[in-house]
Amino acid sequence: xxxxxxxxxxxxxxxxxxxxxxxxxxxxxxxxxxxxxxxxxxxxxxxxxxxxxxxxxxxxxxxxxxxxxxxxxxxxxxxxxxxxxxxxxxxxxxxxxxxxxxxxxxxxxxxxxxxxxxxxxxxxxxxxxxxxxxxxxxxxxxxxxxxxxxxxxxxxxxxxxxxxxxxxxxxxxxxxxxxxxxxxxxxxxxxxxxxxxxxxxxxxxxxxxxxxxxxxxxxxxxxxxxxxxxxxxxxxxxxxxxxxxxxxxxxxxxxxxxxxxxxxxxxxxxxxxxxxxxxxxxxxxxxxxxxxxxxxxxxxxxxxxxxxxxxxxxxxxxxxxxxxxxxxxxxxxxxxxxxxxxxxxxxxxxxxxxxxxxxxxxxxxxxxxxxxxxxxxxxxxx
Amino acid sequence: xxxxxxxxxxxxxxxxxxxxxxxxxxxxxxxxxxxxxxxxxxxxxxxxxxxxxxxxxxxxxxxxxxxxxxxxxxxxxxxxxxxxxxxxxxxxxxxxxxxxxxxxxxxxxxxxxxxxxxxxxxxxxxxxxxxxxxxxxxxxxxxxxxxxxxxxxxxxxxxxxxxxxxxxxxxxxxxxxxxxxxxxxxxxxxxxxxxxxxxxxxxxxxxxxxxxxxxxxxxxxxxxxxxxxxxxxxxxxxxxxxxxxxxxxxxxxxxxxxxxxxxxxxxxxxxxxxxxxxxxxxxxxxxxxxxxxxxxxxxxxxxxxxxxxxxxxxxxxxxxxxxxxxxxxxxxxxxxxxxxxxxxxxxxxxxxxxxxxxxxxxxxxxxxxxxxxxxxxxxxxxxxxxxxxxxxxxxxxxxxxxxxxxxxxxxxxxxxxxxxxxxxxxxxxxxxxxxxxxxxxxxxxxxxxxxxxxxxxxxxxxxxxxxxxxxxxxxxxxxxxxxxxxxxxxxxxxxxxxxxxxxxxxxxxxxxxxxxxxxxxxxxxxxxxxxxxxxxxxxxxxxxxxxxxxxxxxxxxxxxxxxxxxxxxxx
Numbered sequence: 016x017x018x019x020x021x022x023x024x025x026x027x028x029x030x031x032x033x034x035x036x037x038x039x040x041x042x043x044x045x046x047x048x049x050x051x052x053x054x055x056x057x058x059x060x061x062x063x064x065x066x067x068x069x070x071x072x073x074x075x076x077x078x079x080x081x082x083x084x085x086x087x088x089x090x091x092x093x094x095x096x097x098x099x100x101x102x103x104x105x106x107x108x109x110x111x112x113x114x115x116x117x118x119x120x121x122x123x124x125x126x127x128x129x130x131x132x133x134x135x136x137x138x139x140x141x142x143x144x145x146x147x148x149x150x151x152x153x154x155x156x157x158x159x160x161x162x163x164x165x166x167x168x169x170x171x172x173x174x175x176x177x178x179x180x181x182x183x184x185x186x187x188x189x190x191x192x193x194x195x196x197x198x199x200x201x202x203x204x205x206x207x208x209x210x211x212x213x214x215x216x217x218x219x220x221x222x223x224x225x226x227x228x229x230x231x232x233x234x235x236x237x238x239x240x241x242x243x244x245x246x247x248x249x250x251x252x253x254x255x256x257x258x259x260x261x262x263x264x265x266x267x268x269x270x271x272x273x274x275x276x277x278x279x280x281x282x283x284x285x286x287x288x289x290x291x292x293x294x295x296x297x298x299x300x301x302x303x304x305x306x307x308x309x310x311x312x313x314x315x316x317x318x319x320x321x322x323x324x325x326x327x328x329x330x331x332x333x334x335x336x337x338x339x340x341x342x343x344x345x346x347x348x349x350x351x352x353x354x355x356x357x358x359x360x361x362x363x364x365x366x367x368x369x370x371x372x373x374x375x376x377x378x379x380x381x382x383x384x385x386x387x388x389x390x391x392x393x394x395x396x397x
Numbered sequence: 398x399x400x401x402x403x404x405x406x407x408x409x410x411x412x413x414x415x416x417x418x419x420x421x422x423x424x425x426x427x428x429x430x431x432x433x434x435x436x437x438x439x440x441x442x443x444x445x446x447x448x449x450x451x452x453x454x455x456x457x458x459x460x461x462x463x464x465x466x467x468x469x470x471x472x473x474x475x476x477x478x479x480x481x482x483x484x485x486x487x488x489x490x491x492x493x494x495x496x497x498x499x500x501x502x503x504x505x506x507x508x509x510x511x512x513x514x515x516x517x518x519x520x521x522x523x524x525x526x527x528x529x530x531x532x533x534x535x536x537x538x539x540x541x542x543x544x545x546x547x548x549x550x551x552x553x554x555x556x557x558x559x560x561x562x563x564x565x566x567x568x569x570x571x572x573x574x575x576x577x578x579x580x581x582x583x584x585x586x587x588x589x590x591x592x593x594x595x596x597x598x599x600x601x602x603x604x605x606x607x608x609x610x611x612x613x614x615x616x617x618x619x620x621x622x623x624x625x626x627x628x629x630x631x632x633x634x635x636x637x638x639x640x641x642x643x644x645x646x647x648x649x650x651x652x653x654x655x656x657x658x659x660x661x662x663x664x665x666x667x668x669x670x671x672x673x674x675x676x677x678x679x680x681x682x683x684x685x686x687x688x689x690x691x692x693x694x695x696x697x698x699x700x701x702x703x704x705x706x707x708x709x710x711x712x713x714x715x716x717x718x719x720x721x722x723x724x725x726x727x728x729x730x731x732x733x734x735x736x737x738x739x740x741x742x743x744x745x746x747x748x749x750x751x752x753x754x755x756x757x758x759x760x761x762x763x764x765x766x767x768x769x770x771x772x773x774x775x776x777x778x779x780x781x782x783x784x785x786x787x788x789x790x791x792x793x794x795x796x797x798x799x800x801x802x803x804x805x806x807x808x809x810x811x812x813x814x815x816x817x818x819x820x821x822x823x824x825x826x827x828x829x830x831x832x833x834x835x836x837x838x839x840x841x842x843x844x845x846x847x848x849x850x851x852x853x854x855x856x857x858x859x860x861x862x863x864x865x866x867x868x869x870x871x872x873x874x875x876x877x878x879x880x881x882x883x884x885x886x887x888x889x890x891x892x893x894x895x896x897x898x899x900x901x902x903x904x905x906x907x908x909x910x911x912x913x914x915x916x917x918x919x920x921x922x923x924x925x926x927x928x929x930x931x932x933x934x935x936x937x938x939x940x941x942x943x944x945x946x947x948x949x950x951x952x953x954x955x956x957x958x959x960x961x962x963x964x965x966x967x968x
Contacts, residue, residue, distance in 0.1 A: 052905055053944070059911060177911050196902060256469055256919065256955060257440070257489035280440065281489040294778075299948035304595040304610065307951055308507050312962045320492045322959035325469065327919055329950050 017217045018193060021047040023376070024212055024221035026200050026235065029058035030176075030362055031355050032227035033183045034101075034369025039376065040192040047221070048192060049214050051199030056229055057361055060332020062252050062284045063176040064265050064274050065098060065111075066360035067091045068118060068136060068143055068168040071128070071269050072288060073339055073359055080339040086387060087340055087358055088139050093383070094367040095170050101366050102174075105186050109178035110279040116171025116265035117146075117155060119162045119317065125269040129166040143168045157261055159319045171265045173276045176362065183366075200228075203235055203352070210351060225372050227355040229335040232342070241346055243390050245356060248334040249291040251306040253314075255324040257281030262318060273313050275321075283321060285314045291331030300331035335361055341368055343388040344375045354390055404481040406433060409447070418477040419651070421559030425450045425460050425472035426650035428483070434635035436472055437461045437486035441889045443881070446737070447485075449635030451886070453642025454550060455543060456623045456770075458919035458955065459633075459886060461486045466493055473642070476545070476556075507610060507964055510599055513539045515831055516613035517583075518591055518600075518773060521549020522817040523809025524619035525578040526824030528585075533843050534832035538583040539611065541602050545588050546649070547575035550621055550641060551817035553648040561651055564673070568648065574821075592961065593951035594776040597805045603956060607965035615804045615831035618774050619824065622767035622810035625788075626924040627662070628884055628892075629877045631735030632763065636743050640764030644670045653679045655759030659745050661685040661732035662764030663870045668715040670762065671724060681724040682758045685747045687765070687870035690728035697866040704860035708818075727751070733877050735761055765873075768927055769811045776949040778802050783941035787814065787865070788872050788931060790946065797830035798823050806831060816861055822854035875932050885925040887918020895929070903937050906930055906945065919955050922947050
């Protein structure tokens with residue numbers, strides 16, 4: 016039966032919504048999670064990179080966001096640790112491995128750029144170091160000759176999101192959380208001190224609500240008078256056939272759009288933020304020829320042995336972008352509505368952001384000052 | 398004349414042996430001829446056995462071997478050559494260093510696509526007929542065919558280089574059609590891999606050396622069909638293959654699938670192949686047909702004979718030939734289980750109203766009908782609808798064979814399994830429509846042929862309708878699978894694992910895939926997804942619409958990254 020009332024409703028069964036629900040349900044709250052399974056959100060399409068160091072792509076693309084990125088840096092360290100804790104807590108392996116991450120440079124200029132970034136990150140408390148060609152040849156012999164050096168971050172790594180998502184989902188169901196996977200919320204309406212969620216299967220009245228709807232968050236808040244400029248960014252991913260251990264680290268590039276890693280079962284996952292195309296709300300996002308070719312051309316340049324592997328599948332998912340930073344805490348002027356939208360590398364941040372949102376809802380200190388991440392910043396800008 | 402060429406086979410234990418083959422044969426044919434059935438290991442090793450030849454046509458991706466150091470190569474699509482080193486494929490394979498120069502990345506976009514009036518995807522009965530007709534209308538035509546030989550799965554021409562005369566009229570007709578296509582002035586890319594259908598005017602094809610981006614002004618998809626899976630315990634065992642795979646072994650390579658052969662399925666192809674293999678010297682253990690005998694459906698048998706007396710006579714001849722050879726033909730009988738017997742043979746259980754029987758055989762041929770290869774059509778956005786009677790998704794088409802996408806035509810079996818005679822007529826009709834659409838004046842004589850093609854098509858369709866009423870049988874879907882039976886061959890996902898996922902919140906197909914990995918493998922879900930979609934429709938009431946299957950995406954089939962990035966410049 017469709018529930019009509021809930022103590023807490025969570026919009027979005029992505030990694031953020033599931034983790035927030037898990038925290039709240041573990042504390043005894045009655046939690047209902049609503050989701051639109053038909054739409055390709057970030058979590059179901061995510062490839063499982065755990066990002067910790069600042070991604071140079073964002074530094075280059077959005078230089079005005081650098082102060083925000085630097086402020087968020089401690090959260091990424093904590094988020095990667097939270098993932099490891101979560102795997103241990105749930106007792107289900109999700110192939111998480113802190114393999115370390117390499118951000119590679121091909122020119123002296125980009126090596127210098129990374130060296131400056133490395134120094135700044137060290138000052139901010141991150142354990143990172145620069146590696147030259149000789150050290151790379153020892154720890155990452157799979158890299159092509161074009162790579163002259165890299166910034167190494169030991170805390171980066173990878174996991175299998177297919178396993179992780181299911182583990183969290185099952186844990187939530189086990190502690191009594193209710194999941195309505197095909198119940199897309201179309202509209203939120205105030206009802207006294209509570210909120211009405213009009214969804215595909217009816218209407219749910221909830222005392223408090225967590226909005227963890229990724230790119231869909233802005234559209235839910237706009238009718239309530241709050242402008243949160245979340246944007247859906249459709250991205251392209253590739254996976255190869257399985258091969259013997261080849262790529263030991265999470266590999267990124269100082270200048271170009273690439274992420275490379277190898278899953279536990281041997282497949283290599285190639286991504287890096289190449290664009291896909293939204294074909295319409297009810298359609299699957301579409302893979303573009305130029306992204307597919309460009310992404311693979313770059314991948315086989317960085318790791319030449321990839322060229323001999325077959326591409327098995329490509330897929331597209333929707334990433335959420337806003338201003339690069341988390342959107343967290345009670346929505347200004349909307350008491351009882353809590354926001355939980357992670358910043359860049361949202362899947363990495365997911366369990367931590369879910370936990371911080373749950374703490375905010377319970378009025379607890381989650382261990383981080385989330386005031387800078389309030390949606391109030393969009394009001395001030397407007 | 399004894400074969401005098403050899404390749405070297407290394408089995409799972411690394412033991413090497415010489416395998417003789419005839420010029421023109423595939424690696425799979427050579428191995429089968431030598432009695433080698435298991436070609437690769439799997440990740441999970443369920444059933445305690447690996448895999449071998451299954452579809453025989455490059456679709457299932459099960460007959461993978463390491464070929465001269467290149468892992469995971471399809472034995473059915475590779476030609477045997479003297480001195481070739483073929484190894485049993487362990488899991489996973491090992492990526493070798495690329496042989497050629499390392500690609501240089503640059504930020505320049507891919508080269509502009511190559512323009513062509515008409516691109517025909519598929520060189521079978523439908524595609525060749527379309528290419529010939531389009532050339533006669535003066536169109537610039539490019540045909541892309543995955544195999545070295547033209548003719549497709551109906552005409553199954555002898556593999557190029559095989560010194561063997563045509564077996565029968567069907568072979569001769571195919572040879573004539575291929576010769577006509579070759580002399581038509583159409584450019585034909587053989588051994589070319591279509592790997593990406595991004596837009597109707599952006600098609601990516603690897604021609605054996607380079608990837609070419611093609612921008613056709615009209616596109617005809619003639620991608621044929623592949624066998625509907627028959628999911629029973631043991632259907633993944635080496636030695637179990639599709640009826641089509643066995644027919645290719647015999648007609649294209651002159652190799653029998655085994656000394657003793659059991660054929661089980663639904664439809665006339667099974668009887669034809671049983672006769673061909675018996676003629677070729679195989680011992681037919683039994684032929685099991687799911688439909689009841691024709692005597693119980695006389696009305697449909699008569700309607701079929703009226704629509705096409707020649708084809709109906711051909712069918713009757715097959716029945717007579719099986720009877721003459723004392724091959725047990727059991728109607729109303731379904732294969733329910735395959736197991737390995739202690740002496741290495743396959744032990745097959747057949748079940749019918751008459752009871753249950755067990756047979757021992759060397760090879761099992763499964764031919765439970767076909768599924769249209771519509772992944773390219775779906776990728777290009779052609780609207781597909783579910784044909785409940787035949788249990789297949791088919792593109793919606795107008796009278797000129799055009800899909801819901803302007804300028805995109807679908808002909809032959811990929812558009813709904815009409816058989817080769819209908820496919821040829823559809824090719825003519827679509828080609829003339831494409832020519833008119835591109836502003837060509839179709840000469841009166843050719844237009845008249847179009848009218849004749851329409852009349853003949855109507856008759857072929859009457860024949861097909863009666864044929865499939867005669868052969869109508871319930872689809873068993875997943876009902877014969879045990880909990881331990883593999884449903885997704887590539888990722889080795891069992892029926893029990895799928896049931897467990899379905900019991901947990903009745904998830905849609907995409908979520909079943911993410912939870913179980915069903916459909917995530919090399920064949921792109923071609924075998925498991927249609928069955929699973931129908932299962933979800935029955936058990937969860939989900940609509941069988943465009944979104945009932947997985948999102949169709951590149952690559953169409955797995956392809957080496959080196960081949961994708963080896964971009965040709967626009968000529």
